[in-house]
Amino acid sequence: MTDTTDTHTPYGPAAPQQPATTRFMTFLGSPAVKFVLIGLLSFLLLVPSIFVWVLVEERAHRAKDVAREIARSWGGTQEINGPYLVIPFTETYTTGSGEDFETMTVRRTAVLFPERLTVGGYVAVEERKKSIFTLPAYNARLDLGGTFAAPPEDMFEPRHGGTIDVAADKAVVVVGIRDVRALKSEVALALAGTGAVPFEPGLGPLAAKLDHNPRRSSGPSGINAGVSPTVWRNGFTFDVKLQLNGSTAIYVAPAGQTTKVSVQSDWPHPGFTGAFLPETRTINRSGFDAAWTIPYLARGIPKVMETNHLPLQDKLLGVKFVEPVNFYQTISRSLKYAIGFISLTFLAVFVLEMRSGWRFHWIQYALVGLALIIFYVMLLAFAEHVGYALAYLIAAGAATLLNAIYIGTSLKSRLAGLVMLAVLGSIFGVLFALMQEQDYALLIGSVIAFVALAITMFVTQRIDWTGQGRPDPEPAGAAV
Template sequence: MTSDTETPSSETLQDRPPPTRPFSFLNSPAVKFVLIGFVTVMLMIPSTFVWVLVEERADRAREVSRDIASSWGGTQEINGPYLVVPFTETYDAGLGDKRETVIDRRTVVLFPQKLEVSGNVSVEERKKSIYSLPVYHGSLNLSGRFSAPPDGMFEPRHGGTIDIPAGKAVLVIGIGDVRALRSEVTLGLDGNETVSFEPGLGPLSMTPTPGVHQTATPSGINAQVAPLQWRKGFSFDIPLQLNGSTAIHVAPAGQTTKVAMTSNWPHPGFTGAFLPESRKISAQGFEAVWTIPYLARGIPKVLETNQVPLQDKLLGVKFVEPVNFYQTISRSMKYAIGFISLSFLAVFVLEMRTGWRFHWIQYGLVGLALIIFYVMLLAFAEHFGYGPAYLIAAGAATLLNAAYIGSSLRSRTAGLVMTVVLASIFGVLYALMREQDFALLIGSVIAFVALAVTMYVTRSIDWTGRGERHPSAAMEHG
C-alpha cells in the first residue's frame, strides 16, 4: 500500500526551486551587497592578527638563525690582503717658547698588484627545533703578488723627518667572524718561506658593513713581513679554512682581482658592488667567476688610511633559501581583501542566480574559513615546506567552503561552481606569490576580469528586490 505523502529523497532536495520571498528592504540585492562589503572590511581585523602572528614566527625564526650562526659562524667577509706600513713624521710646530716637537703617526696601505681568490664553499642546512639555516664550510686560497712600493710613497706633510720603523710592516686580512676560522692560517712568501698569522688588524680598524648581518664584531689577522721583502716586492699564498652562514663576501683588494667560486648550493643570490662576469647554475650547485680591473675599482694603488679599505665595494653570494615562506605569507596577506572579495562576489552571484538566501553571517563564516587558510599555511609550512603546506591549506579551505555554500544554497551545482572558483583563486594567489615581478600585472588583469564577469552575470538582477522585470527581459517575453 502506498502512502499519499512520501518523504522526498536526497536527490529531490538538490537544485530545487527557491521559495518565493516577500519584498523587504533588507532582502534587496543592493542592501545585501553593502552588507557583504561591511563583512569584508570587518574581516580585515582577524587578518591583521594573522599578519602579526606571521611576523612573530618570522622573528622567532631569525632569532634561532642567529643562535645557529653564533655557534657555527656568521656572514663572512674576506677583505685583503693589504700590506700595511706604519711610519712617523717628526717636525717642529709653534713659535718661540711655544715651539715643540710633534710626532705624526701615519699608515700607508698598499694593494696587491694581482690577487686571485679561488675556493669551494660546501653548504648544508643546520636545524634547531623546526627551524633551519644554510651554513657552509669554505676552503679558500688567496694568492698573488705585491710589487715594490712606488717612489715618493713616504712624503712628509709638514716638512719633517720620515722614520719607517723596521719590522713593523704587516700583511693584513679583514675577516667578518674570526671565531669561525677552522685552522691555523699561514702566509707563504715567494714560495719558500712561511709566516704564521697573528690575531688582530695591526694599525688598522674595521667597521661593520652596512646591510651585512654579522654575529661578531669584524676583526682580522696579520702577519709580519720583513723590510727586505716588502721593499722589493713578493708573491704570497694564503690558504683559509673557515665556517660561515647565509652569505660570503670578498673585497676586490688587488689592483686586478679575479675571484672563482664553486659551491654545491643550487640557489645562489649574487650580490654586492660587482656581479660575476660568468656563472653556471644547476641542480648540483653553481660556479661563478668575477674579474675586476684596476680602473673599475676606483681606488689608487697606495692609500693612506687607518681603516680597512673597500668595505663598501664587496662582491659575493648569498645562499638563498628556495622559499622564504614567512616573507611570502606576509606578502600574500596584502591580497587578503581582494582574495575574500572575489570569493564573496562568487557567492553573491550564485545567491542571486539560485534565489536561495545566504545570510550575511554565513558570508562571515566563509570569510573566516579563508582567514584560517593563512594560519594553516603558516603552521604546515614550518613543518612540511611551503609547497605541500599550500596544497593542504588551500584544499581544505576549498572543500569546506564549497560544501558549505552548496548545502546552504540547496544546489550541488553551486557547490561545484564554488569549488572551481576557489581553486582558481588559490591558483592565482600562488602564482602572484611566485612571480613577484609580474604580481601587479597579474593582479590588475584578474581584477578586471572578475569585475567584467560580475557585471555580465548581474546585468538582469533587480537590485531593488521588488520583483520588477528588467526591460530587456520584458522585450524578450513580450
C-alpha cells in the same frame, strides 16, 4: 452621494499601495542592501587578516633569532678583505718659534695593495637545523695568492716638511676576516723562497670601521703576519690558505690592483650581490660556478693609500646562499591580496544565492570569510614543517572543500557546490601563481579584477536590486 474617483492610470489600474513599514522591510531585504552589507563584511574581515599578518611577522622574527643563534655557534656571514701590506711610520716636525717652539710627532700608516690577487675556492653548503628552523651554513676552503710589488719611492712623503722614520721591522700583512672564531685551521703566510710565517690575531696597526650592516653578525676582526724589511722592500709573492665556516653569505674585497675571484659551490640557489657582479656564472641543480675580474681602474682607489682603517669595506663582492622559498615573506605578501580574495569568493556566493531559491544569511558569509582567513594560518603552520608548496596544497584544499560543501548544502544545490569548488580552486591557483611571479603580480591582479567585475556585471544584470518585484510597464496603446 457615491465616490466615483477614477483609480486608473494611463497604463491600467493602479497597483495597490503598500504600507511604508512594509516597503522599508522589503528594501532591507533587497539584493542591493545585501550587496552593500557583504562589501562591509569584506572590509571587516581585514581585522582578523591583520592579526594573521602580525602572527606571520612574529614567526619570521623568531626564525631570524634562531638563525642568529646558529650563526653565533657555527659562523656568521664572512667577509675576506685583503691581504694588505701595512707599514707604520712617523713624521717628526717643528712648529712655532721662540717660546712657542714645539716638536710634533705624528704616527701614520701606509697601506700597499697587492699588484695582483687571485682568490679561488670551494664552498660546501648544508642546512643547519634548530627546532623547526633552518639556516644555510657552509664550510669554505679558499686560496689567496698574488704578488706585492716593491713599494714606490714616494710612499713615505712628509706632510709637514719633517723627518720620516719608517718602522720597517713592524710591517705586517693584514687580512680582514669578519668572524675569526669560525676559522677551522691554522693560517700561515707562505712566501716564495723564504718559508711560511704564521698569522697572529688582530688587524695590526689598522682598525675596521664600525657600522650597522644587518648582514654582519659579529664585530670587525682579522689576522696579521710580520714581514721582514728585506722581503717587503723588494716585493714578494705570497699564498694564504683559509678554511672557515660561515652562514648565509660570503663576501670578498677586490684588494688587488687586478683581482680575479673564482667560487664554486654545491648550493643551487645563489644570489650574486655586492659592488661587482660576476663576469661568468653557471648555475644548475648540482651547484654554481662564478668568476669575477676587477681591473685597477674599476676599483676606483689608488695603489697606495694612507689610512688607519681597513680599506674597501664598502666595495665587497659576494654571493648569498638563498633559500628557495622564504615562505614568511611569501605569506606576508599574499595577505595583501586578502581583501580581493575574499571579495571574489563573496561575489560568487552572492550570484549563486540570487539564482537559487534559497537565501544565504550574512552570518554564513562571515563563516565563509573566516574559513578563508584560517587558510592563511594553516598555510603558515604547515609551511614551517612540510615546506611552502605542500603546505599551500593542504591549506587550500581544506578551505576549498569546506566552503564548497557548506555553500552547496546551505543553498540545497549540488551544482552550487560544484561551482564554488571550481571558483575557489581557480582563486587559490591564481593566488599561488601571483606569489611566484613578483614582477607580474600587479598586471595579473588587475586583469583578474577586471574580468571578475565584468562577469559579475553581466551575470547580475537581471537581478531585481530593489526587491519590489514589479514588472516593467506596458507601453501606451497596448491591447487590453
